[in-house]
Amino acid sequence: MPEIEMKGITKRFGKVTAAANINLKIKEGEYVTILGPSGCGKTTLVKILSGIWEPTEGDCFIDGKKVTGIPTFERDLGYIFQNIALFPHMTVWQNTSYAPIVKDRGQDVMEKTTTENLELVNLLQRKGFKPFELSGGEQQKAGIARALCSGSKLLILDEPLSALDARVRLDLRYVIKNLVKSKGLTAIHVTHDQEEAMSISDRIVLMRAGGIVEVDTPENLYNRPKNLFTANFIGEASFIEGRIIDNNEDNCCTMRARNGYKLKIRNDSCMMKGAGVVIAVRPENLFISRKEEDNSIPGEIQDKIFMGSFMRYRIMLATDDLVQVEIAEAIDKTFNIGDNVNVIFKSEKLLVYPRPKEGLQEVLSLE
Numbered sequence: 001m002p003e004i005e006m007k008g009i010t011k012r013f014g015k016v017t018a019a020a021n022i023n024l025k026i027k028e029g030e031y032v033t034i035l036g037p038s039g040c041g042k043t044t045l046v047k048i049l050s051g052i053w054e055p056t057e058g059d060c061f062i063d064g065k066k067v068t069g070i071p072t073f074e075r076d077l078g079y080i081f082q083n084i085a086l087f088p089h090m091t092v093w094q095n096t097s098y099a100p101i102v103k104d105r106g107q108d109v110m111e112k113t114t115t116e117n118l119e120l121v122n123l124l125q126r127k128g129f130k131p132f133e134l135s136g137g138e139q140q141k142a143g144i145a146r147a148l149c150s151g152s153k154l155l156i157l158d159e160p161l162s163a164l165d166a167r168v169r170l171d172l173r174y175v176i177k178n179l180v181k182s183k184g185l186t187a188i189h190v191t192h193d194q195e196e197a198m199s200i201s202d203r204i205v206l207m208r209a210g211g212i213v214e215v216d217t218p219e220n221l222y223n224r225p226k227n228l229f230t231a232n233f234i235g236e237a238s239f240i241e242g243r244i245i246d247n248n249e250d251n252c253c254t255m256r257a258r259n260g261y262k263l264k265i266r267n268d269s270c271m272m273k274g275a276g277v278v279i280a281v282r283p284e285n286l287f288i289s290r291k292e293e294d295n296s297i298p299g300e301i302q303d304k305i306f307m308g309s310f311m312r313y314r315i316m317l318a319t320d321d322l323v324q325v326e327i328a329e330a331i332d333k334t335f336n337i338g339d340n341v342n343v344i345f346k347s348e349k350l351l352v353y354p355r356p357k358e359g360l361q362e363v364l365s366l367e
């Protein structure tokens with residue numbers, strides 16, 4: 001199984017830097033997604049890894065071997081695109097068996113691998129169909145079977161689900177992930193959909209504007225994001241800016257938000273009195289009460305949205321910050337739009353960051 005390394009990869013198109021000094025290691029057998037907003041350089045990275053483009057600077061290594069200058073077909077990888085790239089005049093069987101035939105693997109091997117992989121994606125019964133006779137999901141499954149038939153241990157999937165209907169997209173996620181794991185492949189999956197990335201990845205590489213923001217497991221990126229951008233892009237979060245107004249005591253301090261409201265926050269990184277600070281908080285970690293409560297800020301409910309298993313409230317705080325709060329629907333029938341409530345902040349549930357010099361909105365923006 002292949003191990004991947006990118007060292008100092010930079011790609012420029014004239015004045016645009018699509019990838020800027022990317023360093024990344026992917027372990028063999030890992031399912032890694034490259035996640036980030038449109039235009040951040042995801043496709044650029046996988047095109048460089050697969051040899052479709054050469055980097056302006058830097059090198060890629062597959063299994064320790066430098067592949068710079070080596071053409072795609074000699075890199076031994078399967079590539080699946082967003083726009084399903086089946087040969088339109090060939091049947092499912094002909095499309096799928098293409099690699100074994102081109103590689104001259106012999107009739108027996110060709111028949112065995114083609115049958116096996118079509119079975120894996122549940123398309124053997126459709127082997128005589130042409131692409132136009134298949135649904136979008138089936139076409140992409142045929143594309144996957146074709147890539148698997150190449151026998152490559154490295155699979156690159158560039159937005160493989162983005163062109164499909166929502167329902168099909170959800171099912172096919174797990175089909176792909178399970179295939180990759182059962183065959184012991186290494187997979188690099190590009191997506192702009194954070195929920196998709198969360199649900200299938202061993203690790204997520206989060207990108208923004210040509211650079212890597214953070215690489216970690218979905219759990220760590222959600223629960224302990226090191227960056228404000230990550231806290232905003234992965235899952236949902238509300239943000240409140242302020243300033244620290246006392247000295248650190250037992251890793252806790254007081255933050256003064258806008259309009260004089262105060263919150264107790266954790267201060268594990270020992271920020272000094274006077275420092276600018278931003279807290280981020282997930283909607284399920286905020287609570288609402290009608291009464292005065294410890295560590296709370298008053299606000300008015302602006303929106304109430306039924307989400308099935310929970311209710312989402314959008315609340316304008318007296319600090320002029322809009323926060324989102326999720327409450328399990330079963331325990332809440334009582335809050336309504338226009339109600340004045342107190343939003344409770346539990347300090348152990350708050351993510352705390354130094355206030356960025358360039359401004360919060362700049363750091364959170366997608367570009």
Ligand SMILES: Nc1ncnc2c1ncn2[C@@H]1O[C@H](COP(=O)(O)OP(=O)(O)O)[C@@H](O)[C@H]1O
Pocket residue numbers: 013016017018036037038039040041042043044045
């Ligand atoms: N062939 C190209 N010529 C010029 N600019 C390009 C080309 N391909 C991509 N870019 C630019 O590089 C940046 C990254 O693009 P891309 O890797 O396709 O992003 P993503 O896949 O994350 O949406 C974008 O600003 C895009 O406009």
Ligand SMILES: [Mg+2]
Pocket residue numbers: 042043044159
């Ligand atoms: Mg892309």
